[in-house]
Amino acid sequence: MHSTGLITLFAALLSVASASPASPETLERRVTHTGTATFFFQNGEPGACGQVHKDTDLIVALQTTQYDNGVFCGRTLTITDTATGKTAVGTVADECPGCNGSGSIDLSEGLFEIFAPTSQGTFPVSWHFNAE
Template sequence: MQHIALFFNVFACVMLTLAFPLPSSSTIHEDELVDIEKRIDHVGRGTWFRPGLGNCGKWNNASDLIVAIGKRLYDRNKGSNCDQYMEIINTANGKKAYGLTRDSCHSCSDDDIDMSPALFKKLAPLEQGVIRVSWHFKNRSWRP
């Protein structure tokens, strides 16, 4: 009788294990793995610059909504944030905007960002020059 009870307990455990679906390789995409990373909120200095050929290898102009992240952050991530959107909030007035990462900024810390004039204007007047911002990267597949 004990052998039958043991058999049924083992059988039940095996069946429960098999009942949980495992993702197949066809349902997991490489960019989804990046999206699982914990969102990191940065708070730092926001400035503006005149874009051109960015460190991501693409040309942009003053009317594009682009961002340059700190050079050390860019290098540490090996440029993997290129073409990734971020959400940016002016902490003084609560205005929110979205920018596409296209460059690195040598004078920026990991928490600072440099924005194109068009993007900066969505948060504050250009004359202000420097603002305090809170920002984080969006999921790689996110688009505004």
């Protein structure tokens, strides 16, 4: 009876050890980016992803390098104000060539106002891609 338990334990450990590693996309979702959040107005114009949104839509513009020619259009992000801990979800819909450094993002007016009044202008942010 004791050897049967050891064999079962060995088989369980072997199956865990031989599990396939996470895909690169899965690993990307775990990366937390940090920077500064600002806000922008759509002004009835399509964003870099090609769609027109209202200023009340919860959308995000990624810094040019992270925008990566639109590869993340339509992906959602969980955004955290690192000063207050408040979080919200936004959808990538635009590029932000004026964002100051990797990790900085531009939020629609409606999304920014979940965190702070627009008169504040900026706040420290962390964010990560959500699972698709």
